[in-house]
Amino acid sequence: MSDTWANLGIGLHLEPAGRRVRAGLEQRIRDAIQTGRLQPGTRLPPSRTLALDLGIARNTVAEAYGQLVAEGWLSARQGSGTRVSEHAVAAGDRPAPAPTAAGRVRYDLRPGQPDVTLFPRSAWLAAARRALTRAPYDALGYGDPRGRIELREALAGYLARVRGVRATPDRIVICSGFVQSLALLCATQRSGGARRLGVEAYGHTLHREVAAATGLALTPIPVDAAGAATYALTGVDAAVLTPAHQFPLGVPLAPERRRHAVEWARDGDRLLVEDDYDGEFRYDRQAVGAMQALAPEHIAYAGTASKSLAPGLRLSWLVVPARLLEAVVEAKRLADAGSGALDQLTLAELIAAGAYDRHIRRCRLEYQRRRAHLVAALHRGVPDARVAGVAAGLQALVELPAGVGEDDAVAAARERGVAVEALAAYGATAQMHAPALVVGYGTPPQHAFSTAVARLCAALADITPASSR
């Protein structure tokens, strides 16, 4: 029961004060019913269970339920608990959602997103208040296309300390997410004469689309257990790699390949883009430092707040080689004249106050726990599946038991309400790697995670041929 609730995406940001907790809870439930995330007839978790999940008083939940029953959103029947009223949706002013399909997603284990329920709303708001109260007036005007100096200064220190990046504020360009960082780099490479871009053979389709839209031709670079096969970097003018934690295979770039990639860029005077999307999240050891420090004049470091905080912020940063700086800043100026100042100032405050580090530590512990849980559950339930890659990031590559295909695995999970992605969904070319799933452990909120994993394991166990068991 509790899992039904938990995974319908009814996020709860709880205010500290009692009355507001209840009001907030009520509003969330109303919204979820209006938007169709909570379907008519759905049973809500018992107030005791929900209160425990949320860490609030049982009375608060019971009162919220009572209010919503009074309003007609919920109905409470003796012996069958509290359910969403059959006519509740009609009370809303939004169209009813499409009828529930058989394979409705109740647990989302697709990768690419952090657990946004961990977003530090209170700390963010407090930092936003400080930032806007202190902001000089020029922060509200047109500014440097590179972004606010406060954030560039904070990031220069942070990136040096945490990722070993060699950065000065003047070389940092704040962008609106990695998509824009990549688009600007690719566009300037293209207008600088580059024609071919090397991309890892597995990665986000969107990133390949972004690069291709700038007019560059893409050359997929094979990826194996040692990361991108940098020896294949031939005939390309620039390349994008995920050295710390290959997405989605989950392996770091092997030391000799790091060296090779750096030499390739330096000796050929080429640009390497280091996509460090989740560099803060390594669980087994200190993360390898950014490759950028080895050749800051040939490697553009690309970081983002999309995994560490939330993709909805659309905040990212580039550390740009000196010779490319002018072109990248000009591209940014002509793209949008600079990113929004307020979120930049807020993030600068968050970093300066240490709240960003605290948030990362909190997330790291949580994701580490989830990853360990996933690995243990698979080990117990589907012993022939294998979790590849290092203990890091927000997703794991699960290599399927012999005889199990990706499509079948995805379909079996879907039948149990679990969404996962086939590795093939990330391939730039036909399948090279053994069949696998890419399982994200960032998306389901904390209290839904173990059920999601249990269902995935059950689905995989079901379809594993007896010979493999």
Added chain:
Amino acid sequence: MSDTWANLGIGLHLEPAGRRVRAGLEQRIRDAIQTGRLQPGTRLPPSRTLALDLGIARNTVAEAYGQLVAEGWLSARQGSGTRVSEHAVAAGDRPAPAPTAAGRVRYDLRPGQPDVTLFPRSAWLAAARRALTRAPYDALGYGDPRGRIELREALAGYLARVRGVRATPDRIVICSGFVQSLALLCATQRSGGARRLGVEAYGHTLHREVAAATGLALTPIPVDAAGAATYALTGVDAAVLTPAHQFPLGVPLAPERRRHAVEWARDGDRLLVEDDYDGEFRYDRQAVGAMQALAPEHIAYAGTASKSLAPGLRLSWLVVPARLLEAVVEAKRLADAGSGALDQLTLAELIAAGAYDRHIRRCRLEYQRRRAHLVAALHRGVPDARVAGVAAGLQALVELPAGVGEDDAVAAARERGVAVEALAAYGATAQMHAPALVVGYGTPPQHAFSTAVARLCAALADITPASSR
């Protein structure tokens, strides 16, 4: 004295509580000294004057001064008032600014920016708090490239009500400032086969650069007292106009030209971009409604928060013809995957709560007052100068007296510490219009405005030949 202070850009956002007012004031002054905006030796305004300017208690100012004298930032000498200490900069950790040039700008009457000291910081923060507290979790994830539905719904209502725009939320695309709105429209026009874009012969250079960077060739359309000469829209595939209030000439597009432009777009199945940068600010009468309503399938309406709130927000919106929607959304997706969610949600809250309308009304009154002051002062002081255009927006075109050239006028103003722009700075081609200055009345804060205007008038009177007087 007061003006020295006022125009050095020492913004003050005052917290309601007494202690924080003083602390905030102290910090602003420290910052201004450290960054060089307040130079050693500069005399600060008497505490009584500053207190009046800021609307705070005189004691608060006196105590702040006392504290800063104690800290060594300021020095107070009998008979010479309070000045920035000669050694104050050494106490800071930032490099000293470049030595003061003779023509240093103390009053900025250049156009293009609203008075950001009017930005409603408290209302914005309150709305941000409500928005983030209520935000569903999906607002923090990757979302619709068009932007948050909350803002698109709020804008659809607002734009219909205030500007007569025909908009539904699904046709609205939230962008990061007009620069991005324009870049996306131009890029999609270009890839749809367009080659030539008509642009008004006077306008922002940046906008022409943005359009040209997408590969479109630009054709300047002459502009006169009736707005853009739409009969010159020949041989172009699309065009950008400022129909409500031509920038920078300040005239609305004459009714017959509006009709002609609409027919041109509709009959030729072409795109017209309506740049409605300051449509909310008309002072003499109800503003003409947006042209978009006359041909919503051929006119893309472009609005922005840059003039109504602050350019630093980087928030704008497009209402896109149906046939272009998919291409524009795809371009936005590949540019940055959508704009940041938090400011969008905040603006939606601000609109829904009526605070956006209140803010606009407040600004409208203030700008109206400034414009009237400028017109009256010029009339008295430089009777042969003529303020052209309608009473609207944030800038006025000041046609110079016979015999006065633009460069001389700009230089004379500069000598008195006033920055203004020559009309020629906005021309896409060689001069067509009579010599004029573009005077913005948005930038100087309220308390510096009349001094700025007096200095401008004195400068112009000085260089007007006797024969013209």
